[in-house]
Amino acid sequence: MSKRHVSLKDLAKELNVSISTVSRALKDHPDISEEVRQKVKHLASERNYSPNPLAMGLLKQATRMIGIIVPDLVTHFYSSIISGIESVAKEHGYFVVISSSNESYIKEKESIENLLKSRVEGLIICMSQETTDTSHFEKLIQADIPVVMFDRVCLTDKIPAVIADSNDASQKIVRHFHDQGYNRIAYVSGPEHLNISKERMSGYLAGLNDCRMTVDPDLIEQCDLSFESAQLAMKRLLKLPNPPDAVFGINDTVAFGLMKAIKEAGLQIPEDIGVVGFTDEFHSTVVDPPLTSVTHPTYEMGRKTAELFFKRLKSEITSETLVLQTKLVERESSAKSR
Amino acid sequence: MSKRHVSLKDLAKELNVSISTVSRALKDHPDISEEVRQKVKHLASERNYSPNPLAMGLLKQATRMIGIIVPDLVTHFYSSIISGIESVAKEHGYFVVISSSNESYIKEKESIENLLKSRVEGLIICMSQETTDTSHFEKLIQADIPVVMFDRVCLTDKIPAVIADSNDASQKIVRHFHDQGYNRIAYVSGPEHLNISKERMSGYLAGLNDCRMTVDPDLIEQCDLSFESAQLAMKRLLKLPNPPDAVFGINDTVAFGLMKAIKEAGLQIPEDIGVVGFTDEFHSTVVDPPLTSVTHPTYEMGRKTAELFFKRLKSEITSETLVLQTKLVERESSAKSR
DNA sequence: TTCAGTTCCGCAAAGCTTTGCGGAAAGCTT
DNA sequence: AAGCTTTCCGCAAAGCTTTGCGGAACTGAA
Structure with missing residues (x-):
């Protein structure tokens, strides 16, 4: 089994320059001479280099992952909304991790736990029908974890939400x-x-x-x-x-x-x-x-929800309820x- | 915004021991005395420590992510299969990243690229209906990237597959x-x-x-x-x-x-x-x-597919076609x- | 020739975890 | 009391990237 991915180190070794030089060359840092820059870029594209998201995540403390929790996965309503969320996420260079609560309060809480362990940067949630106690959402707010809800929402004074009229x-x-x-x-x-x-x-x-x-x-x-x-x-x-x-x-x-x-x-x-x-x-x-x-407008609803999420992620808003017409x-x- | 997650370093500092000690204590390494072990474990659970998957991924070169590519997300057939895959993935401590080809050959190839960039450990694929050229799958095989296909399959002599009869x-x-x-x-x-x-x-x-x-x-x-x-x-x-x-x-x-x-x-x-x-x-x-x-049996089909995937991941098989009865x-x- | 100023690049740390190895302290033997 | 074995723990490297800072080499001016 050959090595799957080339790293900056590999490129550096091959060109006899330092890792920093390679890194800077790839992002057009002015410190790097035109000649070196070209060489590096050429080899990088030849070797199909792409930065390791794990390393970036560690460094930037950002995983570029969004957690989604829906009551179920197989209803068209939710899959269509997820589809909308995903399209916006992709535009932002994020990807989504989907979890289903199966309409269960317990599973909803577990999903939140698991997604946070996976270091998602925030959550998009549609409550399970069993959920009456919202303290687990309150905790998220206190921990300042970006959360946006849609359709079945709560705590709308603290959590951005997208709903139908x-x-x-x-x-x-x-x-x-x-x-x-x-x-x-x-x-x-x-x-x-x-x-x-x-x-x-x-x-x-x-x-x-x-x-x-x-x-x-x-x-x-x-x-x-x-x-x-x-x-x-x-x-x-x-x-x-x-x-x-x-x-x-x-x-x-x-x-x-x-x-x-x-x-x-x-x-x-x-x-x-x-x-x-x-x-x-x-x-x-x-x-x-x-x-x-x-x-x-499910697909649109998904897109709006995702857009609200990114606003929240950048702390541009803390709460805002979007009402879509049916x-x-x-x-x-x-x-x-x- | 307070710090989101506690690290080994945080625990180590608080207990005045080294990071290695904390790490070993948590995994019951015999080198660690009972006393220290207890202290560490206690604080860890109090602070709700969970290991950083990014760091683990970097170290182990394993992201515990599986990429799934389906022709579309909103058809019950696929969402139900995905649901099955996900349940097995969860049992193995993996999570899935879902991507839709929208029945497009181009998007299918793009999805593969993107998922590999995200460092998934392997792929589960249902071909788009446009896909006639299978060279992009051949490449995956040559790069020794675990791939399993279901329903719409190809190259079954080299790729494990689950299909209906x-x-x-x-x-x-x-x-x-x-x-x-x-x-x-x-x-x-x-x-x-x-x-x-x-x-x-x-x-x-x-x-x-x-x-x-x-x-x-x-x-x-x-x-x-x-x-x-x-x-x-x-x-x-x-x-x-x-x-x-x-x-x-x-x-x-x-x-x-x-x-x-x-x-x-x-x-x-x-x-x-x-x-x-x-x-x-x-x-x-x-x-x-x-x-x-x-x-x-869509849900079951998803589960079988995932099980085959994990077999392939452990290199227990290179190809195997599972035929489910309808x-x-x-x-x-x-x-x-x- | 010598000093100041560019230009270009490398060192090292940080982010987090695991683990081989080395080492200090304590206990034991003779 | 000296030497040896245990017991327990820390150092450091590896995995990959970014970036501040320091430094070498070179250009130009005085």
Whole structure:
């Protein structure tokens, strides 16, 4: 096994100059004569020299690594956001290390530990749904470790955050249902403590109020954001003496669960029940019927989050909350009035 | 900003011993007296010491990083495999750096370059669909850089690989169609040079032969693995004077594209046309009608790939191809005989 | 010729860890 | 009491890069 990488030392030895000379020549330091500079640069490119990031890291105390923690890796929402983060990171010469909390509070804390041990320069986090205690985030702040959060956020007065305008999105959905002639609009929410649950709930209520519809607590269900639990929630709704004629779920997985339960009950979408979800473009078109949905600009969301991260890294900001607008794309699943 | 991490030096200074003593004490070297050992360990845990991976990397010439290159990040197939790889990597104390080729040959080469610059210890790769020239992989082999491939593989005599038994899977599909009473079975393939295209094709042909059905070249279509191009391929098939009554696609995205085109043509699945795909469990149930499909054990595939990687890293093997079995799950999309 | 000023380059330290080797102090033997 | 073995610990180098500082050699002027 031959040596993998050439070092400055190798180049220096071959040219019979010192390591410092090689280093300086490569970065056009004025102390180095034109002749030597050329020789060094030539050999360096010939030998395919590239500085050892480990050594640089040691020296500069910077690893150029960002840690990302998401609730799961396999949901399109997160992978798309990660994709966006990565593109910005690459532009800055950083790379990302991805970790999944699997929606577990314990794993979230472990992930933070591990990433810090790996000497990431900072963290980009989307909270697990189990996380109610935020003291582990507080610790990060006290240790002055750059943290940025997205979607499911907390401590926004101290942590920069990127979120979608959930309140507005929910209102749009309710109004859309109303316009289509639906009267009993149900909402399947997630864990109460999550900001997305709260905001989508308040938007739901505001929307109902706006449309002069009354709030029926029966029509507000809750689930743990899984496909299965969304199905169960929908089943409960369908068993009501006065069931809903429209429903929307807090995220895409939930929306699909709702659809599944409705179909299994033998009901038609959108004739019997209208459905709207918070989903991504691709899946909305793949399911049947095509799902009316509020689409997050996920890739853009990832990019914005990363940009905020680098601002925080340079200490240009300490906190700042970016609210992205969503778009309601009308498809068949809520087309009652057709 | 206080200092982020304590080093051996910090501990040594505080205890008035040398750095070497601290280092040895922490790893239970016999040269260190019980008393000193205890003191050191106590302070270390109190100060939350963890060795600097950069320094270790420099010393051991090992970064404990694996580079992964996939065609894209947002497809469930890949994210699930990555998830599997990551779990094994974690068990070995390694972490992964993920890079996407976006199905581009150029980006694939760039990704390799960048990951090597980041000093990953090896690479796990799924080829982009554009990649026909494999010289960049040959170079890796010559440089003795551990490489393992999965799904879309090449040079399997020199590179360990994990693949699904595509040939068998295709045969299963054809036989299933045949059993259900479908007679004109079409296949939408991908780029010819890909192993998955070839194997699924040969399985298709073998299956037809097995069922004593004749091969009609008209029923063999090709696409570039995108949703849109699969739709187009399906449209071409539907325009045939004698169109197919069954079709299967090379992967999940393609399968969804086929379904979309069929629905848009106003045809019923499975009555007019039966559809089967290569997909994952989740999406198969979400689409409508639920899609009969050959499911890859993606998570397991990721784990196996990673295990092979570590074998290769320890030079226990130089090449070895692992073939995983697939499972045909029958759902509505191909249930003609009901 | 001699001194000042350039020009060009090398030494060494810092960042952190591991480990072979050498050495001081203590205990033991004879 | 002198010499030998243990016991316990520190020095220093290696892995790679950057950079302040010192210094050699050379140019030009007086």
